[in-house]
Amino acid sequence: MKRREFLTNTAATSALIGLGGLGLNSCSSIGRKHITILHTNDVHSHIDPFPNSHSLYANLGGIARRATLVESIRNENPNTLLFDAGDIFQGTPYFNFYGGELEFKLMSKLNYDAATIGNHDFDNGVDGLLAQVPHASFELLSANYDFSNTVMDGFVKPFKIYQVDGVKIGVYGLGIALDGLVTKRLYKETLYLNPFEIASDMEHKLKEEEQCDLVICLSHLGYDYENPERPSDTQLAQRTHYTNLIIGGHTHTFLDKPDIRTNKNGDSVLINQVGAFGINLGRIDFYFDQDKNASVNGVSISV
Template sequence: MPTVTPITLAIAHINDTHSHFEPTPMSLAVQGLDERIYANVGGFARISSVVKSFRQETQADTDGFLFLHAGDCFQGTLYYSLFKGEANATMLNLLNPDAMALGNHELDLGNSAVSRFLDQIEFPLLAGNWDVSNESDRKRFPVKGKKQLLPYDPDKQIANVLLKKMDDQTVAIFSVALDKMADIAMPDADTPFVNAKQTIINTVSYIKREFGTHHIILLSHLGYEPDLKVAEEVEGVSVIVGGHSHVLQGDFTNVGLGDMGPYGRLINDTLVVQAGCHSFALGKLIVTLDEQGKVSAYSGSNYLMLGRSLAMDASWDQSLPEEAFKTAKEYLAQQPNVLHCRGDESIKQVLNARYKPAVEKLKSDVVTLLPARLRHLRVPDEKGGSEIAPLVCEGLLFAARQRGHLVDFAIHNAGGVRVSLEQGKLTAAEIAGRLLPFAIDLMLYKPTGLQVMQALEGAIDNAINNGTEGTGDGSFPYTAGLKYIYQCEMPKGERITTLQYQRLDGEWLNIERDSTYTAVSSAYTSQGKEGYDSLKHLKEPPRSIDVTLSESFIEFARTKETLSATSMVLANYVPCPECKSDGID
């Protein structure tokens, strides 16, 4: 084996781009101006330009260059709602990363979406703790055996490794994602995720033994805190390039974005980096590894990528006065963590010709009018619950019944609804791009009354950490055609004290524990995620009605000249006095 010697690498890295191919309007503070201004930040065309220039700048002074994506390119914008993974494959191929990690949102629609993505990409997709070895051969869109996938090797109990030659040295790259993937995404049941930490330990040992290199990069989709823990507890990883938690490392108080600590966290000779989200930032790292693969020196930063345009508001309707524009331009040009750059024209051309026309059409499609602002929050507060989520549930019921399904009620998790809605016109773009950006199918399923009761209680317990360590407040259930009372101080299993559904004639009836009902939910909820565990034990599996969340709400909203939160809709959640006094949040 060749002798391992010190090596200096230039690494450009992004993560959690979530289909943000275009620049994102971002509010920035500028010294010398009383009000914040807006800039269009990032986007794939600027990423491409900055990566190319960084590669050229570092070519003479480093031993090699890597461009890495730490996962979660799916979901997030109209480009995904309309084109799914196909647009991401095209745009990422143009960026030409050396490797990408599999993220949890790549699996929101199961293995089939990843399978089609793998057929289209021209770069490796690393998924080192995803065991696909027992995937059924009868599937129409399997992931097993795909050329671009580097999954778990169950025989060796390691991640498959990507090797990159840098002159006479070898750099080994592998990836892991959350091992509890089935709790937050929808990998097929025959393709489980194995323990991430043990996979890292085994793979590092294997790389050193079999390939004779200590220069090891972990492309991680675990999250920032887990990455820091890996650096602390596992020896032998040189650099962790991370994603999932959207952490923008660095001090950005100079532009009003806060301080997440220094760029690069060095723990026990392992360097951890992460670069925000939504394509607005790019990490530029130069790191030197000694012969043992330990970090001996590093420099770099996350950079916001700006163009020429500045405005007073996010809609770009109000331009900056000339003097304010000059002040902002001069100030931003002096900031060390801001790059002013022109976007790659070839990427702009593909986006504008192939995908943008359909997106622009949705932006001009007015679906209904909102006479007043509709508030969304996940867990009800002293003012009440979400005014949006129950209407989304009405959309689920409407779409199912329009397709001839006899549905009793709808349930949807609060986290699947993303924003409040402002008074005025509501467009299809706002619904599909911001309100309900997760392109997930609606599913019919037949739970018993007891399973409904258990699912509601489990979801609320999970959301408010009542007797359990929950996964987040996004599990809180909103409903249509179903109302309940949850009493948080009752014993586990008895917290749903009232549970009724509404017949088509408007009459409310008690849910019987042993009776079977027909419900509609998103694929995410109907699979028993995040506290809805009882739905994992249905007699029949849920089945798709071939319509997505956003499509169902658009259909429903088109039937209304105006859309308001009515008293009937708001009554779908009836909080108990104990919950209100405890201050659920």
């Protein structure tokens, strides 16, 4: 396994993230409680490794290797959560043949905790997505897709709260505008709600009402765009108050290190995205002291 240290001993490592003293630090031994967040995005039905002859990703990826890596990390730290930031479907014949069943079954075998919904997850329509829901043991989270008038109503939650070793972690999901990316006949009456407004509602609920120690967004908005008005993870980070970590997808962005942006409170927000096709696994480690102040490390692991 190749490891790329995302956070090095630079000025960025001293940035504060959110409230309560959460900050980035390169020391992995700080704190009494250790929470590990693992994540993927835009796997696009890549079950097998890339072949040795591939020009870019030779012999990388594959869900079997990811399963081995995840198991190893969980053995190292049982207080581990595993998330996906969308576009689970579409990209190989596995999806064309099985319609997403295999992807959801294998993610369930890996004990994913939650995933948000990407635009390609509608490629067999809302009916096709619903058909695969029984194969998912993990939560589907999306706060800004309103499925009320579709068959998916009741099968997607806006957020979920996890209690891990006494640390309360709130996770919500956001999706990209479907118009122009997905044919209307596929997403039907699914309503797209303003992600900035919904994120504000979600983080205030999770932080102020639910008293979460850590707030995470699973985003399929995309990392960044030339148009500053187009919703993106970088824009989201700057418009939030309490979101500590944005796990991104959609733009297939291979970040050399997690990006750090300043939110409305003047605190920093961590943004991470690990490319596509399951060739990398993102890992973020939080170390909480007895007062719930935390330091953070990030690495990207080539699978």
